[in-house]
Amino acid sequence: MVPSCGQTNLTLQTLCKLGPRLMTHFENKWCLITGASAGIGAAYARAFAEEGANLILVARREERLNSLAVELQTSHGVKTVVRAVDLLADGQPQQLIEELSNEGLQVDILINNAGFGMWSRCEHTNPNQVDNMLQLNINVLALLTYAYLPGMLSRKSGTIINVASRAAFQPVVYMPAYAASKAFVLSFSEALWAETRGRGVHVMAVCPGVVNTEFIELADMPTRLSSIALNRDDVVKATMSGLRRKRPSIVVGIIPSILTFLNRFLPRTLLARMSMNFMRPDADAEE
């Protein structure tokens, strides 16, 4: 039967509405997000719930995770599991993996987002804090990736999003260990993207410039950077677009993208010195 004009429009409208979901295939999949209690992680949780994915929300602050879980169940009708876990505590990431597996939860989408930064002059840097940062930003991310990647490959289906940073592309004065940890995330993700492409699995690094979240204050970064910060929804939008295009990595923001392009042509010594000016303390900026 040939559809009437009205019917055709309705069908097209429905298809347009469903378009992004059909392309991303996230409906009814389980998505594990680390660092879901705040900032970019919470924004990812809302975006993937909108795509119809069920969520495993992981972070330390349980109350926040619970209220996000209730919000997403109510607004999108998705299933949620909350795990209040300190990923830096001995054996906790391994225990999380084991518990989820015992509960029969199959992770189809992994978002390695939990992380923190620290702005500090080298002579005042606390080595134990650096150790913790590298553990969370690098080791926990690699552990979770290797825990879930084989299952995804055997099912020929899966997505891993590793949150890196624009800082991954160059040395950054006052945040040298943080930038280096994100260089690891970028390199690690791009290599896995190449190894797994064409096998139903997509690994992607997300590299935002400064984003307006608790991160800036927790890292003790110069407060003036908040004025040029991206919105967390910009990160989500760019991520969804990167997933559709099967990108190995994406840079979020127009200025960060231009800077990343220019990075290719400038000596790293110059980039390091330029970063010193960009990251200078607020007091110096006022002089």
Ligand SMILES: NC(=O)c1ccc[n+]([C@@H]2O[C@H](COP(=O)([O-])OP(=O)(O)OC[C@H]3O[C@@H](n4cnc5c(N)ncnc54)[C@H](OP(=O)(O)O)[C@@H]3O)[C@@H](O)[C@H]2O)c1
């Ligand atoms: N904001 C930026 O300017 C920016 C720019 C580029 C990249 N990034 C990256 O984006 C990611 C998310 O950062 P954000 O800006 O959203 O920061 P945020 O608002 O501070 O969120 C960080 C998240 O990580 C969780 N977390 C921290 N330590 C944890 C631990 N030991 N165990 C479990 N969870 C832990 C926090 O939850 P609890 O405190 O409840 O545990 C929180 O949910 C990080 O990897 C960061 O490096 C941020």
